[in-house]
Amino acid sequence: xxxxxxxxxPTILLRDQFTYHPTCSTTACLVALEDYVTQYLESASFVRCxxxxxxxxxxxxxxxxxFKKLQSLHLLPSITLWICNFLTGxxxxxxxGSVLTNWKSITAxxxxxxxxxxxxxxxxxKDLKPLSVHNTILKYADGTSLLVPQNSSVTPETEFAHLxxxxxxxxxxxxxxxxxxxxxxxxxxxxxxxxPLAYVILSK
Numbered sequence: 783x784x785x786x787x788x789x790x791x792p793t794i795l796l797r798d799q800f801t802y803h804p805t806c807s808t809t810a811c812l813v814a815l816e817d818y819v820t821q822y823l824e825s826a827s828f829v830r831c832x833x834x835x836x837x838x839x840x841x842x843x844x845x846x847x848x849f850k851k852l853q854s855l856h857l858l859p860s861i862t863l864w865i866c867n868f869l870t871g872x873x874x875x876x877x878x879g880s881v882l883t884n885w886k887s888i889t890a891x892x893x894x895x896x897x898x899x900x901x902x903x904x905x906x907x908k909d910l911k912p913l914s915v916h917n918t919i920l921k922y923a924d925g926t927s928l929l930v931p932q933n934s935s936v937t938p939e940t941e942f943a944h945l946x947x948x949x950x951x952x953x954x955x956x957x958x959x960x961x962x963x964x965x966x967x968x969x970x971x972x973x974x975x976x977x978p979l980a981y982v983i984l985s986k
Contacts, residue, residue: 799907799921802900811922818918818929819965826932827974828966832942835959836949839924840899841891843906844952845869848892851905865898890952906951912936913944938979 800811815831822829836842848869852862869892873885892899892906903924910926912919914936918929928945930938949955962978 798919799904801921801923802904808922811920811927815920815927815929818920822929822931823965823967827970828932828964828976830930830938830976830979831963831965832928832930832938832979833959833961833963834926834928834945835956836924836926837954837956839953840894840903842952842954843890843892843903845889847951848902848906851908855905865902868896868898869893910945910948913941917941942979 800806800808800814819829819831849862849866852865872888872893874888875885876883892902907921907926910919910921912928914934916931916934917936920927920929926945928938928941930936930941946955964975966975
């Protein structure tokens with residue numbers, strides 16, 4: 783189902799996403815990251831890379847937020863309606879021995895294993911962009927890499943605060959898997975290399 787739905791998505795949605803569509807892979811994402819870092823180091827002494835992970839991203843996607851983002855794409859009304867109908871009206875309960883809880887409505891998740899789920903995640907994360915054109919965000923599934931060179935007009939701290947604000951989309955940061963890497967030119971003085979972001983230090 784996903785391969786039939788992808789052609790309806792605007793190409794711009796796929797530019798920073800390296801999974802869930804043809805010709806993209808882990809290798810393609812790593813090559814792109816290395817290429818950006820190499821270009822940045824031509825005019826900067828170092829590049830800060832924040833590797834961001836979300837907790838149970840696919841299970842916490844808000845249906846109401848997703849529907850709003852679907853409507854902003856101006857897809858064929860029949861497609862948007864079909865997706866909304868597919869996700870709504872679902873319920874769940876918990877069984878323990880002979881005890882069954884009351885049925886509750888499911889208002890989040892993209893139903894992992896469904897053919898259209900990957901495309902819906904691409905749509906959900908489409909509006910996560912860097913504040914500065916000098917910085918870069920690369921996405922692979924629910925993982926996000928933020929690249930900020932030394933001479934950027936927006937600091938990593940500001941970009942990271944912007945990302946945390948974006949998480950109000952109902953996603954939650956996985957602090958145990960969020961790490962920072964500093965790429966730098968050979969033989970660069972350690973006094974020039976910046977310390978890790980305070981938030982990343984606290985999350986260790």
